[in-house]
Amino acid sequence: MAPSDDVILRTSGLRKEFKGFVAVDGVDLAVRRGSVHALIGPNGAGKTTCFNLLTKFLKPTAGTITYNSRDITGMRPAEIARLGLVRSFQISAVFPHLTVLENVRVALQRRRGGSYDFWRSERVLARLDDDATDLLEAVGLAAYRNGTAGELPYGRKRALEIATTLALGPEMMLLDEPTAGMGAEDVERTAQLIRRVSADRTVLMVEHNLSVVSTLSDRITVLARGQVLAEGDYDTVSADPRVLEAYIGTGHA
Amino acid sequence: MAAETETIPFEETELDVRARSYAHHGIVFAALAVLLLAAPFLVYPVFAMKVLCFALFASAFNLLLGYGGLLSFGHAAFFGMASYVSAYAAKSWGLTPELSILLGTAVAVLLGTLIGAISIRRQGIYFAMVTLAFAQMVYFFALQARFTGGEDGIQAVPRGWLFGVIHLGDDRTLYYIVALVFFVGLLIIHRVIHSPFGQIMKAIRENEPRAISLGYEANRYKLIVFMLSAGLSGLAGAVKAIVFQLASLTDVHWTMSGEVVLMTLIGGMGTVFGPMVGAAVVVTMQNYLAAFGAWVTIIQGVIFVACVLLFREGIVGLLARLLRRPL
Amino acid sequence: QGIDVKIGVLNDRSGVYADLSGEGSVVAARMAVEDFKAADKGINVTIVSADHQNKPDIASSIARRWIDQDGVDVIVDVPTSSAALAVNEVVREKNKVFLNSGAAASDLTGAKCSPNLVHWTYDTWALAHGTGQAMVERGGDTWFFVTADYAFGHALERDTAAVVEAAGGKVLGSVKHPFPGQDFSSFLLQAQASGAKVIGLANAGGDTINSIKQASEFGITQGGQALAGLLIFLTDVHALGLQTAQGLVLTEAFYWDLNDQTRAWSKRFAEAHDGDMPTMVQAGVYASVLHYLKAVEAAKTDEAPAVMAKMKEMPTEDPLFGKGQVRQDGRHIHDMYLFQVKKPEESKGPWDYYTLLATIPADKAFRPLNEGGCPLVKQ
Amino acid sequence: MPEAALLPEAGAEAAGALLAVEALHGWYGESHVLHGIALDVRQGEVATLIGRNGAGKTTTLKAIIGILEKRSGSIRYGGRETIGLPSRTIARMGIGYCPEERGIFSSLDVEENLLLPPVVKPGGLTVAEVLELFPNLAERLRSQGTKLSGGEQQMLAIGRILRTGARLLLLDEPTEGLAPVIVQQIGRTVRRLKALGFTVVLVEQNLHFAAEVADRHWVVEQGRVVDMVPNEDLERNRDKLHAYLGV
Amino acid sequence: MTEIFGIPTAALFGQLLLGLINGAFYATLSLGLAVIFGLLNIINFTHGAQYMMGAFFAWMLLNYLGLGYWWALVLAPVAVGLLGIVIERLLIARLYKLDHIYGLLLTFGLALVIEGAFRNGYGVSGLPYTIPAQLAGGTNLGFMFLPIYRGWVVVASLVVCLATWFVIERTRLGAYLRAATENTTLVEAFGVNVPRLVTLTYGFGVALAGFAGVLAAPIYSVNPTMGANLIITVFAVVVVGGMGSILGSIVTGFLLGLVEGLTKVFYPEAAATVIFVIMALVLLVKPAGLFGRAA
Numbered sequence A: 001m002a003p004s005d006d007v008i009l010r011t012s013g014l015r016k017e018f019k020g021f022v023a024v025d026g027v028d029l030a031v032r033r034g035s036v037h038a039l040i041g042p043n044g045a046g047k048t049t050c051f052n053l054l055t056k057f058l059k060p061t062a063g064t065i066t067y068n069s070r071d072i073t074g075m076r077p078a079e080i081a082r083l084g085l086v087r088s089f090q091i092s093a094v095f096p097h098l099t100v101l102e103n104v105r106v107a108l109q110r111r112r113g114g115s116y117d118f119w120r121s122e123r124v125l126a127r128l129d130d131d132a133t134d135l136l137e138a139v140g141l142a143a144y145r146n147g148t149a150g151e152l153p154y155g156r157k158r159a160l161e162i163a164t165t166l167a168l169g170p171e172m173m174l175l176d177e178p179t180a181g182m183g184a185e186d187v188e189r190t191a192q193l194i195r196r197v198s199a200d201r202t203v204l205m206v207e208h209n210l211s212v213v214s215t216l217s218d219r220i221t222v223l224a225r226g227q228v229l230a231e232g233d234y235d236t237v238s239a240d241p242r243v244l245e246a247y248i249g250t251g252h253a
Numbered sequence B: 001m002a003a004e005t006e007t008i009p010f011e012e013t014e015l016d017v018r019a020r021s022y023a024h025h026g027i028v029f030a031a032l033a034v035l036l037l038a039a040p041f042l043v044y045p046v047f048a049m050k051v052l053c054f055a056l057f058a059s060a061f062n063l064l065l066g067y068g069g070l071l072s073f074g075h076a077a078f079f080g081m082a083s084y085v086s087a088y089a090a091k092s093w094g095l096t097p098e099l100s101i102l103l104g105t106a107v108a109v110l111l112g113t114l115i116g117a118i119s120i121r122r123q124g125i126y127f128a129m130v131t132l133a134f135a136q137m138v139y140f141f142a143l144q145a146r147f148t149g150g151e152d153g154i155q156a157v158p159r160g161w162l163f164g165v166i167h168l169g170d171d172r173t174l175y176y177i178v179a180l181v182f183f184v185g186l187l188i189i190h191r192v193i194h195s196p197f198g199q200i201m202k203a204i205r206e207n208e209p210r211a212i213s214l215g216y217e218a219n220r221y222k223l224i225v226f227m228l229s230a231g232l233s234g235l236a237g238a239v240k241a242i243v244f245q246l247a248s249l250t251d252v253h254w255t256m257s258g259e260v261v262l263m264t265l266i267g268g269m270g271t272v273f274g275p276m277v278g279a280a281v282v283v284t285m286q287n288y289l290a291a292f293g294a295w296v297t298i299i300q301g302v303i304f305v306a307c308v309l310l311f312r313e314g315i316v317g318l319l320a321r322l323l324r325r326p327l
Numbered sequence C: 001q002g003i004d005v006k007i008g009v010l011n012d013r014s015g016v017y018a019d020l021s022g023e024g025s026v027v028a029a030r031m032a033v034e035d036f037k038a039a040d041k042g043i044n045v046t047i048v049s050a051d052h053q054n055k056p057d058i059a060s061s062i063a064r065r066w067i068d069q070d071g072v073d074v075i076v077d078v079p080t081s082s083a084a085l086a087v088n089e090v091v092r093e094k095n096k097v098f099l100n101s102g103a104a105a106s107d108l109t110g111a112k113c114s115p116n117l118v119h120w121t122y123d124t125w126a127l128a129h130g131t132g133q134a135m136v137e138r139g140g141d142t143w144f145f146v147t148a149d150y151a152f153g154h155a156l157e158r159d160t161a162a163v164v165e166a167a168g169g170k171v172l173g174s175v176k177h178p179f180p181g182q183d184f185s186s187f188l189l190q191a192q193a194s195g196a197k198v199i200g201l202a203n204a205g206g207d208t209i210n211s212i213k214q215a216s217e218f219g220i221t222q223g224g225q226a227l228a229g230l231l232i233f234l235t236d237v238h239a240l241g242l243q244t245a246q247g248l249v250l251t252e253a254f255y256w257d258l259n260d261q262t263r264a265w266s267k268r269f270a271e272a273h274d275g276d277m278p279t280m281v282q283a284g285v286y287a288s289v290l291h292y293l294k295a296v297e298a299a300k301t302d303e304a305p306a307v308m309a310k311m312k313e314m315p316t317e318d319p320l321f322g323k324g325q326v327r328q329d330g331r332h333i334h335d336m337y338l339f340q341v342k343k344p345e346e347s348k349g350p351w352d353y354y355t356l357l358a359t360i361p362a363d364k365a366f367r368p369l370n371e372g373g374c375p376l377v378k379q
Numbered sequence D: 001m002p003e004a005a006l007l008p009e010a011g012a013e014a015a016g017a018l019l020a021v022e023a024l025h026g027w028y029g030e031s032h033v034l035h036g037i038a039l040d041v042r043q044g045e046v047a048t049l050i051g052r053n054g055a056g057k058t059t060t061l062k063a064i065i066g067i068l069e070k071r072s073g074s075i076r077y078g079g080r081e082t083i084g085l086p087s088r089t090i091a092r093m094g095i096g097y098c099p100e101e102r103g104i105f106s107s108l109d110v111e112e113n114l115l116l117p118p119v120v121k122p123g124g125l126t127v128a129e130v131l132e133l134f135p136n137l138a139e140r141l142r143s144q145g146t147k148l149s150g151g152e153q154q155m156l157a158i159g160r161i162l163r164t165g166a167r168l169l170l171l172d173e174p175t176e177g178l179a180p181v182i183v184q185q186i187g188r189t190v191r192r193l194k195a196l197g198f199t200v201v202l203v204e205q206n207l208h209f210a211a212e213v214a215d216r217h218w219v220v221e222q223g224r225v226v227d228m229v230p231n232e233d234l235e236r237n238r239d240k241l242h243a244y245l246g247v
Numbered sequence E: 001m002t003e004i005f006g007i008p009t010a011a012l013f014g015q016l017l018l019g020l021i022n023g024a025f026y027a028t029l030s031l032g033l034a035v036i037f038g039l040l041n042i043i044n045f046t047h048g049a050q051y052m053m054g055a056f057f058a059w060m061l062l063n064y065l066g067l068g069y070w071w072a073l074v075l076a077p078v079a080v081g082l083l084g085i086v087i088e089r090l091l092i093a094r095l096y097k098l099d100h101i102y103g104l105l106l107t108f109g110l111a112l113v114i115e116g117a118f119r120n121g122y123g124v125s126g127l128p129y130t131i132p133a134q135l136a137g138g139t140n141l142g143f144m145f146l147p148i149y150r151g152w153v154v155v156a157s158l159v160v161c162l163a164t165w166f167v168i169e170r171t172r173l174g175a176y177l178r179a180a181t182e183n184t185t186l187v188e189a190f191g192v193n194v195p196r197l198v199t200l201t202y203g204f205g206v207a208l209a210g211f212a213g214v215l216a217a218p219i220y221s222v223n224p225t226m227g228a229n230l231i232i233t234v235f236a237v238v239v240v241g242g243m244g245s246i247l248g249s250i251v252t253g254f255l256l257g258l259v260e261g262l263t264k265v266f267y268p269e270a271a272a273t274v275i276f277v278i279m280a281l282v283l284l285v286k287p288a289g290l291f292g293r294a295a
């Protein structure tokens, strides 16, 4: 295993039970700094649950999570986000009635520090507009900046979500099925986007689209029934007979 | 589940993002100021003051509902408690009106902090019910405590001398003070909505988990709005006690909480000026329907039903849609 | 040209007291104006009315508006003590006249008395005395109170307890119930367990009706305990039905079947009011308005101080309350009556509900002038 | 199972088209989304609707089952015009619908979800057969429906309409978000359904999957059917299809 | 005699029994509300008025048609239910897609209209209605005198509550209803006539209120406001039980009846408030109510 300063996020013995049902069962995960790490596995393997545990949307039944050598097991979701560990959702999450620009700006507002200033005019936010526009350009949404986010086509919403996440300048991003429900065109665009943004940060993603996984990820962890089934790069993992049986199946190219 | 499929209860608010410009708000505020100055020459000043107190109350409530997305069913607690406290301070301690009102408001903020801190942890209908539960306890307290005078309330509260110098016995003088308080209150609310804080608030209302994942402590934002709303509601209640020289159980009863919901809806929730119009309509209705005796409730009921079925976005909401401008 | 008088009938028109005051009080006021033949005497009377919903804030704001805007000279009726107290303050401040018939608060002519008020019909002191005294005299010397948990209920209990003890009786306990209540069985059972001979109901309206209904269900009267309603009106008995209400002892200031005059007047009233017989509150509105108009005629003005002076100076006389007087503290003095509710088989027809047990003479019926603590009374 | 039992009562159209859609227009409120869809599906065949995001595939299925409020044109099922009928009547004629967003009910547990759609025709799968097809579900029968993982929910959504005996199954992106093994399993299921005489209309983005199961592919573009490719000709037309799909 | 906190145990039993009886009313009323909320997503503020109508219809049947209590027990709920169906079809049906608050306001307005109408027609003092001869009198249980009628109330409402629970939680019909709450379109697309189902459900829910009204007529004052005061308490019961939870509202109804009964002994003034204290506590500890499914 890599030396610990090389590992940005580590879990040990992570476990989550739901009323007698064990969804995540003693997962040890180590994500290397600067890598793209994929979490794959059959449906119901516990991937989303893992994500929810990492970002504190669920409380682990047992186990610890360390991020940058710091124990974050007991922290609140918003705190984790402020440490630079930011997630996206399996089902796209934008602020539907805000404009596209405002969506990104909401994230940029975090930079202003405490945004509890209810006595100040929102005009002070105009300063952030340029940065927001830059981010939108990066994901190809500049043309939509004044549209209402809820009206964007699905694929664009995902792009907007990524832009919003990037606006926080996260050190590490967690992406849950970033290409789910996208047409081939959008899948391609999104994959490139992920590749681009992963240049100087760590990405942990859940993904079913094996071609995306194989092209993007440096390392893959396969979960099955809440446990780690296999780990390694794509070739190792895809050659593992247990993975073939539990996940990839036969006859797949 | 998905942010897009979630019912965002208040579609009217779309408007305030669609049209980027709020320049016309300046005009509306100016018109409002003129109206406020002229009002006591047009209508009975005591009536105008009543409208203003409720308008402030409804606007404060709307801040929480229309912009915070939180439907409180216990706002009478703040309105009523503040009203009791300021009445008591003015009557029994002989404090000047401005101090009594400040004291009442402070108590409302305090109470808001307490109730808010607990209830914002719940959402939707549960939030409404927790606030109702607390309001019922406040009601019980008001009924039992000595200083509130039971069902007689605190009567014959002196209007007193503002800052010890301006006598408020004259309705018109008092009116201008109330109008000023109201106007400032409305400006505060407007500013809160259009502040960086307000922007985050909107984001939280639209998609709370996402806002949290961006690092915002949603509960803290909600608590602040709750406190602001409670404080401004308290301000309205405190002023009302001085104007009417009376604080009574009516102000803490749950029907008062219901009434403010009604005013907000009739006027148009999530609009800056709607609650004000709604308050004016409801108060006028109560005032002039009183002569209809037993028919009052029937007429009121019919109006509610008609409102829900025909003008759901409220009067100002409808206007805003017709003008294609957020109001 | 004559004197323009505007009368505002302010009462409950939709809540628990709507039947005993409500539209009937307006009918009574109108009858008073007719009977006085005001128009012939150069007094132009208009009557307005409004619903105060038994809330002090609504009552006071209507009173204010009436006086400031609509030129109302005199406000009448106003049941519900808290509302009456609130209106009392407004009328005093604006220096108009307040003829209260509907409210029970004896404070109106006590600590909170006002030079602008006449309290016509009854008050808690009179009720407590009438019923308390009589019950003890008839052997009911141990009491338990079921009291509505608000100032009015407390006052009623306090006043009655004082009377009971003064008459040599004993109060074994009391229980305070939330107001308004629905189920009283628990409280009644506590009353039953106390073994008191009399259960005093220090509540009003729907609460009293429910208490009595459930007392009959639990066989409390059959068990030998008597129920004393401390504030019961004819309309309440009507609502209960004789089957349930029979045997109840109560005090009232007026009953339609007292004498020929009351019968004749009540018949006219019923014709004008859907066949319902008048309550003492409505009778009080009639009599007080009549007296007020006489005072206006005598004073030749509707200015409050002059009219009030005349009202207190002239003895009162009308077909409903007979001869009487308005005291310095505003209290109108007249006879009160102790009634018992008839058994169903004794009743000869609709609204034939009461048997007269005793007449309490005017000088005994009300709190002595010097005991109320009214600042208007020079000691 | 006797083949005849699976035929709709009204008798199939002469050309063997069980479902015939002509000049179908559809709207969401004011926005006109379908501009004259025309397609037909034969008794016992598997047809796919393919096309880019937003082309109108889902909307077409919604129009067929009758939950698109504003629609015009003609949709005949077993010879009977359904365009003006409410969705419950259409469903009772023997059409089963599996929506894109799955539509699992959170107030029902998995078993209740599975048993929910009423049986409209005899001859559907039994519960045991459904569970055999999707073993994941068997373990979770008592769980709240929406507590299942995304993929499990998809299985539940397909499973429940197999029970109803509907002859025509409308499946909207049944493989979305599913693990490859499950996708293969669903492929087998679809083929088995076909063997049993069911007719299936699939909306699919995954051309690979579509090729494995379907007989004909209808290409939808901007609310119109622009092409139809029989599965045998798929290889020959692969480039054209890729162009349609923007791959 | 043994005592608990200065209260003889026998008396305490009596009070508990009374609490249970009141609980029966809460249970029946809150059940109706829970059915309507759970399945229609409508917060039915008219419930109190419909309860009142049940009692009034009983009175009318007796006084206009000479039909006694037992007829009323069947006919009055049916009448209330039918009126409910009309209301649902004409008014409420337009609100299903909207936020709760609109349903709440509409039904609140309707309650005002209904109460106002009865007030105009019948005054507010109330109307007499006596206990049916078969159920008059009482038995001495040793620790208390129990009117037979009260015993009957508990039995009747228990039976009705459990039957309702069974239908909704244990039958297909119930599953349709629950599913239709969440996604009407889809259930409809499975071939179920949802609008009819919903209408009947509303009719049934309010018929339950009517039924409670008939049960109440002989022991509570029959007047137009009899429901208005109760409704807020009954809401609290529904919330404590878990909104929409059928079993929850039944159990909580009885439970809170008991708690209220105890409060009436130890701190009678707070009897009306204790339910809200409990509501606040429960919601803090169990956000979805005692029996509610977390959203």
Ligand SMILES: Nc1ncnc2c1ncn2[C@@H]1O[C@H](COP(=O)(O)OP(=O)(O)OP(=O)(O)O)[C@@H](O)[C@H]1O
Pocket: A018, A019, A021, A022, A023, A041, A042, A043, A044, A045, A046, A047, A048, A049, A050, D140, D143, D147, D148, D149, D150, D151, D152, D177
């Ligand atoms: N809140 C919950 N209560 C009970 N069970 C749950 C809950 N959340 C998830 N589960 C169960 O835990 C298991 C893991 O679910 P999870 O959503 O993590 O799967 P996943 O790996 O993300 O699958 P998919 O690829 O299908 O999204 C599933 O069997 C699911 O049913």
Ligand SMILES: Nc1ncnc2c1ncn2[C@@H]1O[C@H](COP(=O)(O)OP(=O)(O)OP(=O)(O)O)[C@@H](O)[C@H]1O
Pocket: A153, A154, D028, D031, D033, D051, D052, D053, D054, D055, D056, D057, D058, D059, D060, D100
């Ligand atoms: N509820 C709706 N209201 C308004 N427009 C809608 C709605 N649903 C879909 N649309 C629009 O209708 C068009 C067709 O949508 P449809 O969902 O049928 O596409 P699709 O081909 O199924 O795409 P996908 O592959 O993304 O599922 C799109 O432009 C979409 O934006």
Ligand SMILES: [Mg+2]
Pocket: A047, A048, A049, A090, D149, D150
């Ligand atoms: Mg998942």
Ligand SMILES: [Mg+2]
Pocket: D057, D058, D059, D100, D172, D203
């Ligand atoms: Mg689609």
